[in-house]
Amino acid sequence: MPAIRAGGPLDAPALTLSHLADPTVGVDQLREELAEFAASYHAWYVGQRSVEVPDWGREAAERILARIREALTRIEAGVRTLCDPDRPELLAAFRIAQRAMLLQMRHSAPDQAGRRRHRSESVAVDPPVDAQATWRPFQLAFFLLALDGVAEPGHRDRETTDLIWFPTGGGKTEAYLLLAAFTIALRRIRGEGDGTTVLSRYTLTALGRSTSRAEVGGNHRNTREIAALAERFRTGGTRPEPPFRSGPLPIVRHYTSDKDLADSIATMATEQPRHRIGVIVNSLRTASDLMRRLERVGLAHDPQLYSSAASSGRYRDLDLIRPGVVVVHRASAKGLDFDTVVVADAESDAATDPTAATLRMAYYVMITRARERLVLGWRGSRVPRHLEELRGCVTMR
Known part of the structure; x- marks a missing residue:
């Protein structure tokens, strides 16, 4: 470009x-x-x-x-x-x-x-x-x-x-x-009265410093632990200041089957009924199988399946306010954020060079969608190399 x-x-x-x-x-x-x-x-x-x-x-x-x-x-x-x-x-x-x-x-x-400064430091009024x-x-x-x-x-x-x-x-x-x-x-x-005039929803981006250069003034979405993990996958650019919030360590979890994955997500939704849970997949087969299993469970909020490639209809109309589970392909994940993110099929990247820029950029985006909790899930008999290298900054399950 x-x-x-x-x-x-x-x-x-x-x-x-x-x-x-x-x-x-x-x-x-x-x-x-x-x-x-x-x-x-x-x-x-x-x-x-x-x-x-x-x-x-x-x-x-x-x-x-x-x-x-x-x-x-x-x-x-x-x-x-x-x-x-x-x-x-x-x-x-x-x-x-x-x-x-x-x-x-x-x-x-x-x-x-x-910029940040000590509260005792004076500034022009x-x-x-x-x-x-x-x-x-x-x-x-x-x-x-x-x-x-x-x-x-x-x-x-x-x-x-x-x-x-x-x-x-x-x-x-x-x-x-x-x-x-x-x-x-x-x-x-x-004199048109009181009430709401403008609805504005910001995720990661903070206000720019000027019209000649708009900059992100720090990470306002993730916890310190999630941001630290994301830095392992950064491919370039200026590193933002670390977030002020802390939370649990991200989890690398082994799922024994499609049913095990669906049951785990359903449990999260039940235990955190007010949270938005984003399930990011790399396979449309995984997405359709998950939707079918989650719809059978009878969750408090029906699961949503979102694709930015859809022109209209059920898979394009995403309710960003409603809590519950949203299944989204990784190509459509940028710009979204969730309380909890589950990367469901990390084994699909097992054959990819862990240093490849495309893989690193994809995981940077997926990881930074999470506000509070992050799970990197995989299936199979061996931990994918790009997850194996994360020991020390994640909890392995």
């Missing part, structure tokens, strides 16, 4: 937070600047339409270009809505949100809340904000694209879920936070 860099009008005044937050900037000036910002995306879109595409790729190209055109239309509509003189509350909420994000960026800097802080183009574009659906309860965009699909560290969190801050301010200005 080639490196991706921000493109577009990177020096445009419309990307500077302090400029967008400034109440002395007139609405006509702001409308012109935002329209110019959107025009640069329009020009890029027109250029893409003139690119020669071979016959075999034209259908896909037209589908993608249609989505780009739709996004462009929504961005341009967002500019008009934001600068509508008949709805001044929108621009007021926008400027409040920009100011809030400026403060957030400053407060999460290393000399503020961006009201530090000056960075007047040069800027948005990445996609962040502002996302806000403008989503604006109409947020500002108008009856708008057709309310039927659309907008998702930023971007690598970790790209700035998704700040883009979502800007929209959230705007929504909170707008409801307050309109």
Whole structure:
């Protein structure tokens, strides 16, 4: 995958937070600047339409270009809505949100809340904000694209879920936070009452330190014991600070049969009725056999089978709140988390070189899905090599 860099009008005044937050900037000036910002995306879109595409790729190209055109239309509509003189509350909420994000960026800097420090160490109470802080183009574009659906309860965009699909560290969190801050301010200005405005669910990722570099400020999901085991499989990257929570040692467990595996999971579910238990498998046969056995047991909560490859229906609609057992293929495990994780069929990796990067990355992801307890299970007559090497940091059963 080639490196991706921000493109577009990177020096445009419309990307500077302090400029967008400034109440002395007139609405006509702001409308012109935002329209110019959107025009640069329009020009890029027109250029893409003139690119020669071979016959075999034209259908896909037209589908993608249609989505780009739709996004462009929504961005341009967002500019008009934001600068509508008949709805001044929108621009007021926008400027409040920009100011809030400026403060957030400053407060999460290393000399503020961006690093751990002793409680006796003093910090500036009201530090000056960075007047040069800027948005990445996609962040502002996302806000403008989503604006109409947020500002108008009856708008057709309310039927659309907008998702930023971007690598970790790209700035998704700040883009979502800007929209959230705007929504909170707008409801307050309109006097729409109390209650929940935004639902946000974070797992491992903490707030980034700035829009130019979003970083994970430590491990907030796992226990120290689980995190230590995961480090045995890390293939690169910066090692996060160890978690503050402790828990039981992870377990490497031998299952004598499919029935033994299912019975063990059913016992966990019975003993911890409020916990979410993720059973991660590498074999679809194991997944279907487990589901069949668990459904016969009559657990308090029906087991779920999840696959990110499914387009819809039972195997795609995962209830992330309900306790109970979730059986998931390891290819679909990233992004999920559970109170307890059982890696059910580690013997499927017995023939793989324990130092192979693909194996190490797979186990790093699976292990770090666990919040409290972790079981690495295997079947057969001999402990797989990659589990045998874990003696000392796990309990062998």
